[in-house]
Amino acid sequence: QLPKQPARDEPRRRSEFVQVKNPHSDTTEENVLYHLDLGTKTHNLPAMFGDIKLVCVGSSPNRMRAFAQFMHKQLGLAGTDRCAMYRAGPVLSISHGMGIPSISIMLQEELIKLLHRAKCRDVTIIRIGTSGGLGIEARSVVITDVAVDSSFQLVVLGDVVVRSTELDKDLVGELLACSKEIPDLPTLVGHTMCTYDFYKGQGRLDRALCSFSSGKKREYLKRAYDTGTRNTETESSAFAALCGLCGPKGESSRGRFHVLPAPPCSPASPHLRVWFGVRFRQPESQKRIPNDFN
Numbered sequence: 491q492l493p494k495q496p497a498r499d500e501p502r503r504r505s506e507f508v509q510v511k512n513p514h515s516d517t518t519e520e521n522v523l524y525h526l527d528l529g530t531k532t533h534n535l536p537a538m539f540g541d542i543k544l545v546c547v548g549s550s551p552n553r554m555r556a557f558a559q560f561m562h563k564q565l566g567l568a569g570t571d572r573c574a575m576y577r578a579g580p581v582l583s584i585s586h587g588m589g590i591p592s593i594s595i596m597l598q599e600e601l602i603k604l605l606h607r608a609k610c611r612d613v614t615i616i617r618i619g620t621s622g623g624l625g626i627e628a629r630s631v632v633i634t635d636v637a638v639d640s641s642f643q644l645v646v647l648g649d650v651v652v653r654s655t656e657l658d659k660d661l662v663g664e665l666l667a668c669s670k671e672i673p674d675l676p677t678l679v680g681h682t683m684c685t686y687d688f689y690k691g692q693g694r695l696d697r698a699l700c701s702f703s704s705g706k707k708r709e710y711l712k713r714a715y716d717t718g719t720r721n722t723e724t725e726s727s728a729f730a731a732l733c734g735l736c737g738p739k740g741e742s743s744r745g746r747f748h749v750l751p752a753p754p755c756s757p758a759s760p761h762l763r764v765w766f767g768v769r770f771r772q773p774e775s776q777k778r779i780p781n782d783f784n
């Protein structure tokens with residue numbers, strides 16, 4: 491059984507704009523997005539980014555550059571903009587580093603503010619990443635329906651707050667439908683377990699210091715599998731919670747989704763359809779050592 495998900499914080503306004511939940515934002519004269527090298531006084535954000543519809547985030551800068559180049563070609567665009575992020579027409583491709591602290595800084599404090607300040611509408615945000623599969627065929631794509639950890643807790647000024655980490659069901663369904671159009675790409679929907687640490691959090695034995703047995707590891711991963719978890723990584727809960735809170739569009743697209751370890755697409759939007767056509771194949775040399783419980 492899944493740990494019970496908390497209710498969403500509050501009913502959201504049916505707005506298609508990306509929202510920030512910050513009572514101080516209207517009184518802040520200037521927003522500096524330090525890690526993106528952008529600011530509201532130095533850049534005309536609506537002119538630069540107001541037409542963005544799809545944001546793809548992932549930990550590796552190289553992967554996000556490759557993805558932006560692919561989209562650039564697919565969309566038949568002439569020029570590229572590039573800073574710490576890559577832009578191909580209505581698609582932004584941004585790396586977020588590894589782990590919750592890193593993705594939280596990029597996503598919450600900067601990307602969401604950027605989309606809000608740029609007055610973007612109808613934006614979909616997708617995380618493309620690698621992950622460890624649990625009891626599934628190697629190289630499968632897992633479309634995350636919910637990100638789980640022991641409980642998604644954030645400490646804000648010393649207080650613990652709990653956020654929902656459910657992702658958008660409609661989009662999950664659309665992605666799955668699109669995956670069927672691509673031969674030889676095993677794709678499934680499952681829960682993604684987000685851990686604070688790639689090694690001990692995911693029961694890995696190939697560590698510098700290891701205090702648990704392989705039996706204990708197997709028992710732990712089997713327990714995760716039994717709750718519906720099909721892969722593990724280190725960013726999804728922050729991703730899901732932040733997108734859920736700031737989703738640009740009422741019900742249908744507020745949750746967004748998150749795909750691991752390779753991307754798919756959706757019949758609903760042309761951008762998603764193109765995106766789904768992309769197939770990142772992990773080179774043999776980068777193949778992960780399976781971390782399975784069998």
Ligand code: R2B
Pocket residue numbers: 549587588589619620621688722723724725
């Ligand atoms: C999966 O892969 C990376 C660690 O190698 C990290 O970003 C993650 O969650």
